[in-house]
Amino acid sequence: MKLFKDNQISQDTWTEIGDDPLPAVGDLLVSYSRLSAEHATLTQLPVRLGVIFDNAERAEVLKDHLQSLSLIVLAFPSFGDGRAYSLARQLRDLGYTGELRARGDVLPDQLQFMMQVGFDTFEVSDRFTEQDWRRAAEQISLSYQPITGNKQDIWQARHAYAEALREQPHAG
Amino acid sequence: MYRYDEFDQQFVDQRVTQFREQADRRLRGDLTEDEFKPLRLMNGLYLQLHAYMLRVAIPYGTLSSRQLDRLAEISEKYDRNYGHFTTRQNIQYNWIKLEETADLLADLADVEMHAIQTSGNCIRNVTTDHWAGAAADELADPRPVAELIRQWSSLHPEFSFLPRKFKIAVTGAPADRAAVKVHDIGLRMHLSESGERGWEVIAGGGQGRTPMIGVTVREFLPEKELLPYLEAIMRVYNLHGRRDNKYKARIKILVHEIGADTFRDEVEAEYARGSEIDIAVSQRELDRIAAYFAPPQFEELPNWSPRNEEHKATNKEFAKWVRSNVAPHKQDGYAIVNISLKPEGGIPGDATADQMRTVADLGRRFSFDEIRVSHHQNLVLPHVRQEDLFDVWQILSAADLATANVGLASDIIACPGLDYCALATARSIPVAQSLSRRLADVERQQDIGPLRINISGCINACGHHHVGHIGILGLDKKGEEFYQITLGGSSSEDASIGKILGPGFAGEDVPDAIETIINTYVGLRQPDETFLSTLKRIGAQPFKEALYETV
Numbered sequence: 001m002k003l004f005k006d007n008q009i010s011q012d013t014w015t016e017i018g019d020d021p022l023p024a025v026g027d028l029l030v031s032y033s034r035l036s037a038e039h040a041t042l043t044q045l046p047v048r049l050g051v052i053f054d055n056a057e058r059a060e061v062l063k064d065h066l067q068s069l070s071l072i073v074l075a076f077p078s079f080g081d082g083r084a085y086s087l088a089r090q091l092r093d094l095g096y097t098g099e100l101r102a103r104g105d106v107l108p109d110q111l112q113f114m115m116q117v118g119f120d121t122f123e124v125s126d127r128f129t130e131q132d133w134r135r136a137a138e139q140i141s142l143s144y145q146p147i148t149g150n151k152q153d154i155w156q157a158r159h160a161y162a163e164a165l166r167e168q169p170h171a172g
Numbered sequence: 173m174y175r176y177d178e179f180d181q182q183f184v185d186q187r188v189t190q191f192r193e194q195a196d197r198r199l200r201g202d203l204t205e206d207e208f209k210p211l212r213l214m215n216g217l218y219l220q221l222h223a224y225m226l227r228v229a230i231p232y233g234t235l236s237s238r239q240l241d242r243l244a245e246i247s248e249k250y251d252r253n254y255g256h257f258t259t260r261q262n263i264q265y266n267w268i269k270l271e272e273t274a275d276l277l278a279d280l281a282d283v284e285m286h287a288i289q290t291s292g293n294c295i296r297n298v299t300t301d302h303w304a305g306a307a308a309d310e311l312a313d314p315r316p317v318a319e320l321i322r323q324w325s326s327l328h329p330e331f332s333f334l335p336r337k338f339k340i341a342v343t344g345a346p347a348d349r350a351a352v353k354v355h356d357i358g359l360r361m362h363l364s365e366s367g368e369r370g371w372e373v374i375a376g377g378g379q380g381r382t383p384m385i386g387v388t389v390r391e392f393l394p395e396k397e398l399l400p401y402l403e404a405i406m407r408v409y410n411l412h413g414r415r416d417n418k419y420k421a422r423i424k425i426l427v428h429e430i431g432a433d434t435f436r437d438e439v440e441a442e443y444a445r446g447s448e449i450d451i452a453v454s455q456r457e458l459d460r461i462a463a464y465f466a467p468p469q470f471e472e473l474p475n476w477s478p479r480n481e482e483h484k485a486t487n488k489e490f491a492k493w494v495r496s497n498v499a500p501h502k503q504d505g506y507a508i509v510n511i512s513l514k515p516e517g518g519i520p521g522d523a524t525a526d527q528m529r530t531v532a533d534l535g536r537r538f539s540f541d542e543i544r545v546s547h548h549q550n551l552v553l554p555h556v557r558q559e560d561l562f563d564v565w566q567i568l569s570a571a572d573l574a575t576a577n578v579g580l581a582s583d584i585i586a587c588p589g590l591d592y593c594a595l596a597t598a599r600s601i602p603v604a605q606s607l608s609r610r611l612a613d614v615e616r617q618q619d620i621g622p623l624r625i626n627i628s629g630c631i632n633a634c635g636h637h638h639v640g641h642i643g644i645l646g647l648d649k650k651g652e653e654f655y656q657i658t659l660g661g662s663s664s665e666d667a668s669i670g671k672i673l674g675p676g677f678a679g680e681d682v683p684d685a686i687e688t689i690i691n692t693y694v695g696l697r698q699p700d701e702t703f704l705s706t707l708k709r710i711g712a713q714p715f716k717e718a719l720y721e722t723v
Contacts, residue, residue, distance in 0.1 A: 082333025116329035
């Protein structure tokens with residue numbers, strides 16, 4: 001599967017294990033049920049660990065796993081199913097700082113929203129070009145809601161200007 | 173009134189550019205209709221029975237004269253010289269061409285307006301009391317908070333793909349003119365003993381196929397906690413609301429299925445969890461917004477105008493209009509003028525370009541440049557000097573805008589119905605028209621007293637029939653339209669859902685049936701009893717007897 005990551009298209013390096021025996025090397029992606037059942041074994045392996053998390057689960061159940069995870073994959077079964085937006089927010093709020101990946105019906109028109117709630121990688125098909133994705137990532141530069149990364153939201157930007165004036169003792 | 177700053181303006185301009193590019197892709201055939209649909213819906217563009225329909229947001233129903241002039245101009249430039257004001261304080265244009273939509277949106281952006289989120293499964297245009305900032309009974313103007321919610325909910329990254337649409341209503345008065353108990357979230361202002369403002373948070377109300385009265389989730393939420401708390405409710409709904417059946421996907425079904433207590437616990441747990449992102453209302457931002465809603469420069473006037481009294485005494489028509497359409501203002505010497513868009517035999521909520529310009533001009537000359545849209549599909553001049561009422565009435569009369577029926581039997585709410593709507597099962601407009609002809613006598617209407625008749629052309633209930641004192645629902649039975657009648661609904665602080673009276677009626681029999689119901693009430697009421705209180709006292713039985721024996 002191709003990924004849109006760091007503003008370019010790259011190949012995915014992770015191996016999805018399913019129910020197969022565990023390899024001892026590589027970046028291993030397992031289901032949440034396997035993660036919870038084989039947590040002890042999995043965390044002993046000298047590998048990076050990722051989980052495919054179901055939208056019907058509660059984010060809290062991952063709380064104790066977050067330190068050992070390098071990737072969490074959330075799915076958009078259709079672009080109109082927005083549960084993963086809230087799960088992404090909750091996982092970031094729980095302190096997860098690793099890779100957060102969107103898969104499923106991921107379209108350029110929704111890329112901004114996904115980035116804003118904390119997704120940083122996206123599984124993409126050949127239907128859209130790298131150029132399409134880059135353009136989508138820049139499309140709406142302004143937002144009323146806080147944005148991940150270093151951009152300011154409108155409410156911050158609006159008052160940053162006034163604040164700068166206030167800090168100068170004789171301004172205005 | 174709120175004015176866009178550079179950020180608001182740039183935000184809306186970017187949206188127009190984005191839509192122009194999307195529409196071009198569709199017109200070139202690079203996007204299929206299926207792919208284009210969610211994109212156009214995010215900008216309020218529906219494909220209806222005969223043409224595209226564009227729904228333009230009028231945030232919390234407040235317009236400047238310049239904006240209303242522009243809405244008139246748009247109706248001439250892109251439509252057929254009229255617009256339709258809706259129950260959600262918006263305006264709809266019914267005959268729009270896709271090729272011209274981006275230009276139309278640019279014309280809107282030019283006067284600080286947009287059509288963002290007037291459709292789709294997102295947070296819709298926030299609505300409020302159409303008398304906000306003017307009503308005599310108001311605690312405080314709710315519009316600063318409504319504007320804050322407008323900004324917060326605009327293209328919210330987390331809440332743009334909810335299980336279903338989401339409507340928030342806000343009121344700052346004890347008399348509920350914003351129907352907060354039948355919204356997905358309703359907010360009602362209260363003052364603490366020390367005078368601090370807080371909000372009662374009501375969730376899970378709604379109309380549609382499964383009407384429900386909302387439940388109070390918090391009795392008194394301090395104002396600064398409002399946005400984080402709304403996010404907690406939205407997150408619980410986004411994660412747990414049903415997505416398997418669109419008819420069971422509204423938040424009211426979630427609240428109903430898991431129960432009010434469990435829902436409240438979920439929301440409080442989510443709220444207590446907190447977030448690394450601080451979105452609490454900054455006092456600075458709220459103050460900045462509130463400054464735009466400072467009361468206009470009212471003159472010091474006595475609360476009695478000899479000129480007005482004299483005209484009332486000598487002109488019967490004017491006196492009738494004042495009695496029905498003028499409401500008390502919080503400022504002495506001023507009044508609230510309600511402009512009926514329900515002329516005898518007219519289409520509820522429709523206004524021609526010329527009528528819009530007349531009202532815009534009146535707003536400019538007599539109402540501090542402000543006009544409101546009510547969720548009863550009427551317009552309001554919120555701040556008129558009592559001294560000027562007669563002049564305003566004369567100008568309205570000349571424009572066929574002085575029907576003296578606001579709040580009375582022929583002030584009927586109706587959805588577009590089968591004349592326009594792809595979902596409708598029956599026509600609403602012709603029923604409203606024939607009823608308004610039958611009930612036209614204003615003196616009789618004033619004798620009947622306040623009465624709300626609401627008509628929907630299908631079970632989706634856009635005509636709010638569930639909360640009409642008398643509700644009329646148009647259905648289809650083997651290719652024939654027929655109309656079910658409900659009694660006892662209300663969207664006010666005593667909110668309730670009307671109950672079906674009995675078998676339905678053919679369209680041509682509806683006026684007789686409504687007439688019978690009204691006559692039954694008038695015959696059985698006690699002095700000073702409203703329709704609803706009579707119904708409460710005597711029950712539906714006398715109405716059933718009258719109706720099914722005589723019709």
